[in-house]
Amino acid sequence: MKADNEQVSMADALIDPWLSVIGRDFEGYRNHCRRVFLFGCALAGKDGDNQQKIAIAAAYHDLGIWTDGTFDYLGPSKRLARAYLESIGKTDWADEIEAMIENHHKLGPWSCNPAWLVEPFRQADWIDVTFGARNFGLPRRYILEIQGRYPNAGYHPALARLTFERMKTHPKDPLPMFKW
Numbered sequence: 266m267k268a269d270n271e272q273v274s275m276a277d278a279l280i281d282p283w284l285s286v287i288g289r290d291f292e293g294y295r296n297h298c299r300r301v302f303l304f305g306c307a308l309a310g311k312d313g314d315n316q317q318k319i320a321i322a323a324a325y326h327d328l329g330i331w332t333d334g335t336f337d338y339l340g341p342s343k344r345l346a347r348a349y350l351e352s353i354g355k356t357d358w359a360d361e362i363e364a365m366i367e368n369h370h371k372l373g374p375w376s377c378n379p380a381w382l383v384e385p386f387r388q389a390d391w392i393d394v395t396f397g398a399r400n401f402g403l404p405r406r407y408i409l410e411i412q413g414r415y416p417n418a419g420y421h422p423a424l425a426r427l428t429f430e431r432m433k434t435h436p437k438d439p440l441p442m443f444k445w
Contacts, residue, residue, distance in 0.1 A: 270412040271301065272302070272306060272316060273299045273302065273303065273309075273415075274330040275302070275316060275317065276279055276298050276299055276302040276320040276324055277295065277299070279320060279323075279324035279325070279349070280294070280295050280298050280324045281295075281304050283328060283331070283332075286329070286331050286332055287328075287331045290331065290419070290420070290423045291415060292418040292419070293418040293419040293420030293421075293423055294327065294331075294420060294423075296416060296417065296418050296420065297327075297393060297417075297420045298323040298324055298326075299323075299411075299415045300389075300392075300393045300411050300412065300415050301323045301326070301386070301389045301390050301392075301393050302319055302320055302389075303411050303415075304386050304388070304389035304392045304393060304403060304408070304411065305319040305322075305323065305382070305386050305388075305389035305391075306319055307403055307407065308385035308388055308389055308401060308402075308403065309385035309386075314358070314383060318358060318361065318362060318365075319382060319385075319386060319389075321346060321349065321350070321358075321362055322346070322362050322365040322366060322369075322382070322386050323386075323389075325343075325345050325346035325349065325362075325366060326346075326366045326369050326386075326390070327340050327342060328341070328342050328345055328366070328370050329341025329342035329343075329345065330342075330343075330427065332345060335433040335443070336427050336428070336430070336431040336440075336442070338441050338442065339366060339367055342366050343367060344367050345364045346362050346363065346366060347359050347360070347362075347363065349361040350362065361378075361381045361382065361383070364377075364378075364381060364383045365381070365382060365383050365386040365387075366435055367444070368383050368387055368444060369386055369387050369390045370387075370390070370440075370442045370444060370445065371387055374387075375387055392408060394421075394424075396421075397409070397412065397413070409435060428429040428440065
């Protein structure tokens with residue numbers, strides 16, 4: 266558990282500065298990012314730069330919802346991630362992390378570059394969004410442990426609220442982040 270807390274602090278350090286922007290949805294989003302980060306690390310392994318890449322993608326993957334006030338948030342989220350990567354001198358990671366963000370709601374597997382972390386990150390987000398119904402081989406006990414440690418805190422109801430708001434103005438395209 267201590268190792269998980271130390272790992273999660275990598276993601277927290279990237280999310281915490283956005284508290285005032287995210288507002289009432291902050292705790293739910295931070296816990297979602299924590300869960301996705303831990304599931305992603307469990308699926309991809311903790312070798313090399315994997316943890317840091319997954320932490321960055323987790324922190325930024327939905328952030329455009331709040332920074333740009335839109336449910337069509339993939340572009341803004343990628344822009345924010347790229348700006349962060351430029352600020353830390355990791356522009357060589359930008360294409361991979363942008364692909365992780367762009368494809369995290371892809372309905373089927375992503376296989377364009379198997380060496381990249383896109384597929385484990387996509388799976389990690391799906392594990393969380395489906396409450397573990399899709400587990401991609403992670404043990405149910407582990408998923409429940411992480412969900413218990415980092416509770417939903419209103420994240421899924423916030424997504425439902427945002428989806429409903431989007432449906433009012435874009436009834437033919439309520440979920441623009443989904444990819445086939």
